[in-house]
Amino acid sequence: MTDTKKVVVFDYGFGNVRSAERALARVGADVEITRDFDRAMNVDGLLVPGVGAFSACMDGLKRARGDWIVGRRLAGGRPVMGICVGMQILFERGIEHGVETEGLDEWPGTVGPLKADVVPHMGWNTVDAPEDSRLFAGLDPEARYYFVHSYAAHDWTLEVTNAKIRAPKVTWSTHGERFVAAVENGALWATQFHPEKSGDAGAQLLTNWIETL
Ligand SMILES: NC(=O)CC[C@H](N)C(=O)O
Numbered sequence: 001m002t003d004t005k006k007v008v009v010f011d012y013g014f015g016n017v018r019s020a021e022r023a024l025a026r027v028g029a030d031v032e033i034t035r036d037f038d039r040a041m042n043v044d045g046l047l048v049p050g051v052g053a054f055s056a057c058m059d060g061l062k063r064a065r066g067d068w069i070v071g072r073r074l075a076g077g078r079p080v081m082g083i084c085v086g087m088q089i090l091f092e093r094g095i096e097h098g099v100e101t102e103g104l105d106e107w108p109g110t111v112g113p114l115k116a117d118v119v120p121h122m123g124w125n126t127v128d129a130p131e132d133s134r135l136f137a138g139l140d141p142e143a144r145y146y147f148v149h150s151y152a153a154h155d156w157t158l159e160v161t162n163a164k165i166r167a168p169k170v171t172w173s174t175h176g177e178r179f180v181a182a183v184e185n186g187a188l189w190a191t192q193f194h195p196e197k198s199g200d201a202g203a204q205l206l207t208n209w210i211e212t213l
Pocket residue numbers: 050051052053054084085096120148149150151152
């Protein structure tokens with residue numbers, strides 16, 4: 001019997017923390033919703049949800065020292081997962097309603113408006129994951145995931161040229177145009193869609209993350 005993995009759902013005031021908590025508990029994690037600095041720093045896995053505007057989420061995250069916590073966890077190789085705006089804020093910057101806000105800059109690039117006939121992109125969609133993805137391991141390539149967003153990262157520019165460093169794995173989806181749907185980058189994983197609202201496929205995806213903790 002492997003140890004039960006402990007996960008903190010980081011509560012900085014901008015995220016559907018209860019549904020994230022339920023989904024993680026359903027796949028066997030010992031889950032706590034908190035913004036407590038020490039618990040968020042020392043738990044097996046930190047999940048950063050995000051609902052709302054990029055700038056408001058960044059303000060809330062900084063007020064709870066979430067920027068510091070994410071940075072120090074990653075510096076020590078401690079797993080972090082971002083969901084929805086919790087993924088968007090990992091990029092260099094976000095532009096929403098003409099407001100440009102600095103993100104955590106874990107990855108270069110700008111999160112901007114989705115160019116599609118219908119926004120928000122609200123509903124189920126497939127993704128195009130790399131063959132060797134650990135996040136999507138064991139999942140049907142035709143599986144669908146639940147998205148609710150009007151902004152996205154359209155490009156991926158972080159290139160890793162050193163063969164000794166594991167290159168990030170990027171998963172794409174399309175709504176009007178191609179956008180980044182998920183990233184696996186060492187201890188930092190993130191999804192634009194909501195695994196906690198994506199049924200069995202989402203549960204398998206969260207299980208895949210929990211198993212790395
Ligand atoms: N579901 C969300 O809260 C996403 C909000 C984000 N500002 C976006 O539209 O992409």
